[in-house]
Amino acid sequence: MTRITLPRPDDWHLHLRDGAMLSGVLPETTRHFARAIVMPNLVPPVVTGAEAAAYRDRILVAMPEGATFDPLMTLYLTETTDPADVAAAAASGLVKAVKLYPAGATTNSHSGVRDFDKVRGVLEKMAEIGLPLCVHGEVVDPAVDIFDREAVFIETVLDPIRRATPGLRVVMEHITTKDGVDYARSQGDDLGATITTHHLIINRNHILVGGIKPHYYCLPVAKREHHRLALRAAATSGEARFFLGTDSAPHVDPLKECACGCAGCFTATNTMSLLAHVFEEEGKLANLAAFASENGPRFYRLPVNKETLTLEKTASAATWPAKIETGAGPVTVFDPGFPVFWHAID
Numbered sequence: 199m200t201r202i203t204l205p206r207p208d209d210w211h212l213h214l215r216d217g218a219m220l221s222g223v224l225p226e227t228t229r230h231f232a233r234a235i236v237m238p239n240l241v242p243p244v245v246t247g248a249e250a251a252a253y254r255d256r257i258l259v260a261m262p263e264g265a266t267f268d269p270l271m272t273l274y275l276t277e278t279t280d281p282a283d284v285a286a287a288a289a290s291g292l293v294k295a296v297k298l299y300p301a302g303a304t305t306n307s308h309s310g311v312r313d314f315d316k317v318r319g320v321l322e323k324m325a326e327i328g329l330p331l332c333v334h335g336e337v338v339d340p341a342v343d344i345f346d347r348e349a350v351f352i353e354t355v356l357d358p359i360r361r362a363t364p365g366l367r368v369v370m371e372h373i374t375t376k377d378g379v380d381y382a383r384s385q386g387d388d389l390g391a392t393i394t395t396h397h398l399i400i401n402r403n404h405i406l407v408g409g410i411k412p413h414y415y416c417l418p419v420a421k422r423e424h425h426r427l428a429l430r431a432a433a434t435s436g437e438a439r440f441f442l443g444t445d446s447a448p449h450v451d452p453l454k455e456c457a458c459g460c461a462g463c464f465t466a467t468n469t470m471s472l473l474a475h476v477f478e479e480e481g482k483l484a485n486l487a488a489f490a491s492e493n494g495p496r497f498y499r500l501p502v503n504k505e506t507l508t509l510e511k512t513a514s515a516a517t518w519p520a521k522i523e524t525g526a527g528p529v530t531v532f533d534p535g536f537p538v539f540w541h542a543i544d
């Protein structure tokens with residue numbers, strides 16, 4: 199097969215940032231994607247419905263000419279989040295999910311949750327109204343090895359929260375382990391899981407062998423090869439619980455290429471080419487529409503996009519800029535390390 203047409207894809211986990219970075223990276227997403235769940239980890243974070251409305255307005259102002267992109271907003275869960283504000287923001291249609299960052303787990307997560315008892319009221323309200331909780335699933339205990347933090351989180355935090363809050367709809371964001379895949383599969387349809395493009399392509403060797411590669415460093419960090427293979431099997435399976443969340447997370451190059459580099463891979467530009475390559479390698483191109491276009495809207499109870507995106511395989515390799523030049527500085531585009539022959543016809 200050298201051509202495939204999908205309902206226009208959506209990105210169910212995206213960092214757009216703000217200001218000059220927002221204007222610089224937004225066209226990279228609107229080119230191929232119809233909607234995205236926009237992460238709220240700005241500085242300061244997007245906590246209230248009013249802040250989400252203002253952030254959405256800034257995104258709409260930054261939209262490239264002619265783009266028809268719908269940013270789906272999220273609220274950053276804090277220990278002082280007001281359940282009534284969350285309910286009102288969801289009822290108005292503005293907010294599509296609430297994001298849980300364990301305090302200190304990742305980029306801009308200082309205001310996240312330390313004491314889960316303090317957010318019980320919000321979680322119960324969300325269960326009542328069916329609003330999904332998107333979870334960055336890593337424990338922050340310094341005694342837990344960084345490569346084990348997802349598996350330990352599932353057992354010691356995620357499963358207890360879900361048991362304590364029946365009916366709560368949860369998305370395990372950017373799963374990186376076989377443990378994550380197995381847990382998602384063992385649960386009912388109130389649990390979904392997003393998988394990034396880069397975790398289908400790199401394992402931890404790519405970060406560390408032959409010199410440290412800061413542009414492959416993200417959180418949760420890429421794991422061993424058998425975890426990558428489990429993610430590939432899950433993403434390409436067509437199963438409704440697994441859908442695309444690129445976690446495209448731009449940081450300017452000086453903040454990646456330094457002694458204490460930021461976490462995040464920037465994949466908005468080439469994700470659809472890379473996914474077509476991966477799905478073809480797995481012999482599962484027919485399931486790309488499920489992963490990138492259909493399973494996400496089904497979980498979020500939104501319609502599948504009516505517009506389409508066509509991908510074509512050609513004899514010459516796809517090209518994309520090595521860096522996106524934003525007003526905030528250059529952002530390096532994720533390099534898979536192999537040629538890719540699939541292009542989106544946009």
Ligand SMILES: NC(=O)N[C@@H](CC(=O)O)C(=O)O
Pocket residue numbers: 213239304305306334415416417418445447448461462463
């Ligand atoms: N994924 C990352 O490595 N970084 C994200 C935060 C996140 O999604 O955890 C970011 O905001 O930069």
Ligand SMILES: [Zn+2]
Pocket residue numbers: 304334371372417418
């Ligand atoms: Zn995260």
Ligand SMILES: [Zn+2]
Pocket residue numbers: 211212213237445447
């Ligand atoms: Zn993220």
